[in-house]
Amino acid sequence: MMLGLLLLLPIGAYLAWLIWALVAYPVPLSYNLRSLWQRKVSSLSTAVAIALVVGIFVVVLSLAQGLSVAFVSSGRSDQALVLRPNARFELNSSIERDRMRILKVHPLLKRDAEGPMASAEVVVVKLFPMADGTDNNVTVRGLEREGIALRPQVRLVQGRWFRPGLSEAVVPRKMQGRFPGMELGRSLRMGGREWTIVGTFDAGGASYESEVWSDVNDVMQAFRRESYSAMLGRLENPDRVEGFAKTVEDDKRLKLEVVRETDYFKELTKAGDPIKILGNLITLILTGAAIFAAMNTMYAAVAGRTKEIGTLRALGFRQREILASFQWESIFLCLTGGILGSGLALFANGIQTGTTSFETFSDVSFAFTITPGLMAQGVAFSLVMGLLGGFLPAWRASRIPLTEAMKGG
Secondary structure (H helix, E strand, O other): OHHHHHHHHHHHHHHHHHHHHHHHOHHHHHHHHHHHHHOHHHHHHHHHHHHHHHHHHHHHHHHHHHHHHHHHOOOOOOEEEEEOOOOOOHHHOOEOHHHHHHHHOOOOEOEEOOEEOEEEEEEEEEEEEOOOOOEEEEEEEEEOHHHHHOOOOOEEEEEOOOOOOOOEEEEEHHHOOOOOOOOOOOEEEEOOEEEEEEEEEEOOOOHHHHEEEEEHHHHHHHOOOOOEOEEEEEEOOOOHHHHHHHHHHHOOOOOOEEEEHHHHHHHHHHHHHHHHHHHHHHHHHHHHHHHHHHHHHHHHHHHOOHHHHHHHHHOOOOHHHHHHHHHHHHHHHHHHHHHHHHHHHHHHOOOEEEEEOOOOOOEEEEEOOOOHHHHHHHHHHHHHHHHHHHHHHHHHHHHOOHHHHHHOO
16 A cells, blocks of 8 residues: 555656646647647547557446445345354355244344344255356345345336245346346246246346345245255344344354344455456556557657757757646547547446356346446546656657757757
8 A cells, every 4th residue: 555655656746747837838738739630640549549448447347346336235234144153155054943933033123014024035056048058056045025125125127026835936137138038927947846937126236136036935945955044134223233143143042143234245245356357457458558559659759740849949948848748748648548438438337247256156147337436537547548658758859959859860
């Protein structure tokens, strides 16, 4: 962290000087801007190269952003997940029926007209064929009716909710395009029996859009499970979660672990780490190419305008004024590409995709999420490329001896 700040300090100071120079030395700057327009082909090709790099940069960031939105929007701070100690995830957890009965009547759980606001659930994975011909694991969640009420972001958009004992399932609308055969009224083969799809739901981008839902007892019977995976419960307010956790963990009959639901899904966001690493590697390679393109364009501009630089020097413009003007030429060139690239990235916004979670080894559906913040990062990224790609050519322009510049050599 400190090393990063030390590296940014001279860059920040240099940028501050350039901003001051933008006001103090307007004449050579206007000359450079006109020069960009006169060299349309080379300027456009460099701007397009920068736009492609920035577009890829923003799209890669939007992948991680989409995963983050999927998980972060899934949890509530006033809800807690009860798991087997050290299980970390529902898929690895198990809670016996007698322990679940004790949990469901815990006095700290919030109650409504139906009773305790808690849902005993089981989580399994099932291999499903995808539209591209490959297979992928999909999370199948068996839950009680109360489990639907505990997830208010999930809303039914077609059909109806499943009924216990009938081998019925509901599927996310956004999975239907990626997994064929999940249309309303079709059947799924799971656990040695046929399940009728009776409804589709939307979860507002939450991770539940990667799960098939059915009745908990039906799923346990089909997949021969004798114990539940976890229990989701709601407390009166977020402050009650810690007290609930302490009483459950201290109860020798239970010996279970409690985690706040928001903390649980925060842990799952690590599924996006491989995407971030790969994206950063690709961006690093392309950045080097883009900086080289900007530098090459600026060196060519300097080489073709030595007489003009000499004229500016003869008119009284100093070396630092020449340096600032050519540096700003590079910055404006890259900023143009950065704005264009950030705008192009918007075409990816909302596109549905998916990945495999390395935590649960099942499919995670999410959408590319382009935010104003990500677009601003893309423009800032292009600014850095303009600084790095233009500094050496600008320095070269400012250091050409007056006699050599006037001769054009």
